[in-house]
Amino acid sequence: MPAERAAPHEARAAWMFLAPSLSAITLLFLVPIAAAFVLSLTDFDIYALGDSSNVRFIGLKNYGVLLADPLLWKAMRNTALFLFVGGPLTLGVALGAALLLHSRLARAKGLFRTIFFAPYVTTLVAVAVVFRYLYHPRFGLIDRALAFFGIPPIDWLGDPRWAMPAIILLAVWKNFGYATILLVAGLQNIPESIYEAARIDGASPWQLFRKITIPLLAPTFLFLGVMTTIGYFQFFAEPYVMTDGGKPLNATLSVGLLMYKNGFRWWNMGYAASIAFVLFVVVLALTAVQFWIERRREA
Amino acid sequence: MSRRIGFLLVQSALVAGAAVALTPLLWMISASLMPPGEASSTPPRFLPSRPTLGNYLDLFTRLSLGRAVGNSLLIAAAATLGVLLLNSMAGYAFAKLRFPGRDRVFAALMAALVIPAPVAMLPLFLMMRSAGLVNSYLGAALPPMAGIIGVFLIRQFARSIPDDLLDAARLEGAGEFWIYWKIVLPLLRPVLATLAIVTFLATWNDFIWPLVILTDESRYTLPVALAGLVGEHSADLELMMAGSVLTVLPVLALFLLLQRQYIEGITLGGVKE
Numbered sequence: 001m002p003a004e005r006a007a008p009h010e011a012r013a014a015w016m017f018l019a020p021s022l023s024a025i026t027l028l029f030l031v032p033i034a035a036a037f038v039l040s041l042t043d044f045d046i047y048a049l050g051d052s053s054n055v056r057f058i059g060l061k062n063y064g065v066l067l068a069d070p071l072l073w074k075a076m077r078n079t080a081l082f083l084f085v086g087g088p089l090t091l092g093v094a095l096g097a098a099l100l101l102h103s104r105l106a107r108a109k110g111l112f113r114t115i116f117f118a119p120y121v122t123t124l125v126a127v128a129v130v131f132r133y134l135y136h137p138r139f140g141l142i143d144r145a146l147a148f149f150g151i152p153p154i155d156w157l158g159d160p161r162w163a164m165p166a167i168i169l170l171a172v173w174k175n176f177g178y179a180t181i182l183l184v185a186g187l188q189n190i191p192e193s194i195y196e197a198a199r200i201d202g203a204s205p206w207q208l209f210r211k212i213t214i215p216l217l218a219p220t221f222l223f224l225g226v227m228t229t230i231g232y233f234q235f236f237a238e239p240y241v242m243t244d245g246g247k248p249l250n251a252t253l254s255v256g257l258l259m260y261k262n263g264f265r266w267w268n269m270g271y272a273a274s275i276a277f278v279l280f281v282v283v284l285a286l287t288a289v290q291f292w293i294e295r296r297r298e299a
Numbered sequence: 300m301s302r303r304i305g306f307l308l309v310q311s312a313l314v315a316g317a318a319v320a321l322t323p324l325l326w327m328i329s330a331s332l333m334p335p336g337e338a339s340s341t342p343p344r345f346l347p348s349r350p351t352l353g354n355y356l357d358l359f360t361r362l363s364l365g366r367a368v369g370n371s372l373l374i375a376a377a378a379t380l381g382v383l384l385l386n387s388m389a390g391y392a393f394a395k396l397r398f399p400g401r402d403r404v405f406a407a408l409m410a411a412l413v414i415p416a417p418v419a420m421l422p423l424f425l426m427m428r429s430a431g432l433v434n435s436y437l438g439a440a441l442p443p444m445a446g447i448i449g450v451f452l453i454r455q456f457a458r459s460i461p462d463d464l465l466d467a468a469r470l471e472g473a474g475e476f477w478i479y480w481k482i483v484l485p486l487l488r489p490v491l492a493t494l495a496i497v498t499f500l501a502t503w504n505d506f507i508w509p510l511v512i513l514t515d516e517s518r519y520t521l522p523v524a525l526a527g528l529v530g531e532h533s534a535d536l537e538l539m540m541a542g543s544v545l546t547v548l549p550v551l552a553l554f555l556l557l558q559r560q561y562i563e564g565i566t567l568g569g570v571k572e
Contacts, residue, residue, distance in 0.1 A: 011398035013475035021389035021450060025408070028423065028445035033414060097316055105302070114558060115317040118324065121554040121561070123504040125522035126543035129529055130327045133536055139343040141326060172418040173319070178565065185566045213472075224414065234415050237506045241526050246466035256417055256507075263421050264511055273421050280418045286414050 033280075035158045040273035041272050049267055064276035072275070075258045076162055083221045083286075084169040084253065091224060093172055094179030101180065102187040113184070117177035124174065128241040131170045132157065135242075157243055160251035167252055175231075179224050186220035187213070222294045229286045233279065236260060255279050324547070331355070331540035336359045352543035364519060364545060367524040374436055374509070374520060375502040378443040382490055382498045385444055390453025390482050395460060405454070408447050417507065426512055434514045443502050449494045452567055456490035457483065493564035496557045499548050519548040 024152035040062055047054040066072050097116055101109050103205035118128065134140050153282030156166040190213065198208055207291040239246050245261070246253030255275065326345070328337040331354055358364040392398075393405050423442060424433070432438035460483065462534040468478050471517055484491075509520045519527065525542045554561055 006504065007397070012476075014392040014396035014398040014401070017388040017392035017396070017479065021385040022404075024385055024441075024445045025411070025447060028442050029416075029419055030411065030413075032422040032426065035426075036418055039422055039425075047462070064398050071394035096312075100309055100313050100316070103309050105306045106313060107306075107310060108313075109350055112313045112317055114555070115320050118551065118554070119320055120501055121504075121550055122324070122547045123522055123543075123550060125325065125504075125526050126546040127327075129525060129539055129543050130323050132533075133330075133338075133350070133539070134323060136339075139339045139341060141322070141343075173323070177320070182566055224435055230413060230415055234417050236417075237522075237526075240506075241529055244530075259417065259421075260507065260511075261397075264424070269421050276418045276421060278409070280415060283415050284413065292552070 035278050036273045036280075039270055040277050042270040043271075044268075044270035046267035049269075055270075058161065058270075062105075062271050066271065066274050071250065071253065071258060072278075073257075075253045075255045077235060078251070078253055079235065079255045081164050082168060082171070082235055083229060086171045087225070087228045087232055089168065089180075090172045090175050090228065091179055091221070093176040094183055094224075097176060097180040098183035098187060100183050103281060110162065113181070116180050119174045120177040122174070124237045125241055128238050132242045135166050137262075160248045162250060163243055163251045167235075167242065170238060171232070171235070175228075181218055182224060183217065186217045190216045203236055218294065218297060222290060225290045226284075226287050229290070230283055233283050233286070301500055305539075314433045324551075327393045327540050327543050327547070330537055331544045333537045334556065335463065335535065336538055338540070354538045355545070357538055357543040358545060359540055360369070363543065364521070364524055366451055367519050367547055370436070370518055371503055371520040371522075374439045375499050377436065378502040379495050379498045381440065381444040382446050383495055384450050386446065386449035386494065387453050387484065387487055387491060389489070391457050391479060393450065393454045394457035395465060395483075407515040408450060420508065420511065427512060433512060434518055435512075436518070438512045439509050439518075439520070440502075443498065443505075446498065449498065452494055452564060453487065453490055455567060456487060463504065489560070489569075490564075492557065494566070496553060496561045499565045500553065501560075503550050 041057060041059060042048075042055050043058050043061075044055050047108060100106060101113055101116075106112070134142050137143055137153045137155045137158070140156075142156070147153065154162055156162045192213055194216075196213060203211070234256045235254050239257050240260075241253055241254040243252045246257055256279070258280065259272050259275040262268045262277055306459055311423055324527055332350040332352070333344065334349070334351055334353065337344055337348065392568075393401060419442075427433055427438045430438075432441070464482065465478055473481075503520075504522065505520075506522045506526070509523050510526070512517055513523060516524070518525070525539075528542055565568060
């Protein structure tokens with residue numbers, strides 16, 4: 001039945017059911033988003049926190065200062081590295097795990113699925129603490145395992161070259177199970193008959209994978225791509241816990257961390273809001289690009 | 300023959316993957332049971348020489364982390380109850396009630412899903428501050444209630460409720476709220492279980508918002524308290540591992556218990572049309 005031919009009393013009831021949720025979403029999410037933009041146009045700082053008459057409207061000045069700030073570009077570089085290396089790595093590992101779990105040759109699939117998924121439900125802060133010690137150059141398990149292959153110890157979190165790769169590996173370990181579950185569900189939705197038909201036409205396993213599996217998983221990859229972009233672009237707890245807020249030499253400083261430090265450690269809230277908005281715009285643009293690619297692929 | 304080799308290859312790859320996924324968690328548990336200094340000795344031990352609960356005792360007595368357990372439980376439970384109530388009402392309305400603007404409002408909500416939550420954080424903190432909710436449990440538990448994904452989950456599930464059932468109740472003069480409470484909610488039980496565990500885990504694991512809004516140590520949730528301990532006690536490896544176990548084990552146990560519902564929620568949320 002079309003939604004428009006509604007009985008008036010039914011519409012009234014509907015809005016009553018919607019009111020609590022919609023008010024919460026508006027008040028606790030949409031209004032703050034809009035307010036963040038207004039805040040970014042002011043010089044709101046610790047004095048304004050004490051007396052709001054100290055707030056002045058300064059136009060786009062925060063953005064000008066921000067874009068000239070080398071720390072922003074450092075944080076952007078690290079965040080982009082996290083997203084563009086960590087994201088594909090996570091999805092690649094997840095695709096491998098999903099293909100294994102989907103294979104007809106695999107046994108105990110349920111058990112492995114649970115094990116792969118376990119890291120995803122753990123608390124990020126807690127496993128970041130665990131990895132801090134796993135990466136320790138003297139007694140950490142990771143360097144001990146590398147020593148087994150004759151590789152000299154790496155000071156993962158103390159060396160600016162290795163700190164980001166270390167954080168990326170943690171993210172892959174923690175998140176691949178989530179993507180695996182969705183990809184397995186996607187694989188199960190591909191009808192066996194399509195493969196049968198292609199096999200009769202003489203397609204090789206590689207061709208089946210390239211021409212059937214990957215294209216039919218595209219919607220799942222789009223969803224995962226968007227979710228990963230949103231999630232990874234705001235990474236924060238890893239450097240907060242593992243590298244004491246972006247050490248060494250800001251090699252692990254992220255955009256989220258830069259915003260947090262400016263806003264809640266130094267109370268430069270106007271400036272921090274401009275960082276939040278830059279983050280917002282970049283995520284939005286990246287999401288739009290992914291939808292655009294998917295639409296072009298379909299066309 | 301080649302089938303046997305294939306089976307061995309697949310199975311050993313799965314076992315290797317499982318080992319990588321589990322080793323950090325098993326090492327965490329093992330080290331948490333070691334006496335101080337044992338996990339960082341050279342060569343390091345993988346298993347405790349004499350398992351001890353001393354680190355856990357330390358957490359609860361000297362560091363009073365018991366409070367943080369209570370805070371985490373309270374905040375996650377409150378947020379979960381709020382989300383269940385708010386989202387089930389909204390999801391049901393979007394699925395089963397006819398009103399002008401329904402599809403447009405729903406589409407707008409779905410579009411808002413791509414907004415990263417931290418963007419809202421600074422003004423939200425200032426709003427909480429003027430409402431006197433900084434360092435309060437309510438201030439920590441309210442923002443999760445603005446969740447949108449739950450509305451989507453409930454709506455997907457509620458669409459399968461037959462209209463006839465609801466219309467029959469209306470004909471007999473039942474009020475709309477009575478119908479929701481007595482007919483719809485019981486039918487939604489499976490998806491409510493899913494939403495409950497997803498929300499509980501997300502709130503329990505959340506870090507940045509509790510870090511911002513809870514300013515006093517006595518109100519800290521487990522992740523915030525744990526992050527604080529890293530600063531002061533980073534040399535006490537075994538103690539930190541006990542703190543990590545204390546934080547992770549409840550959610551891991553809950554996941555293992557309600558695994559089916561949780562994974563259903565994840566996949567249902569992932570296959571949006």
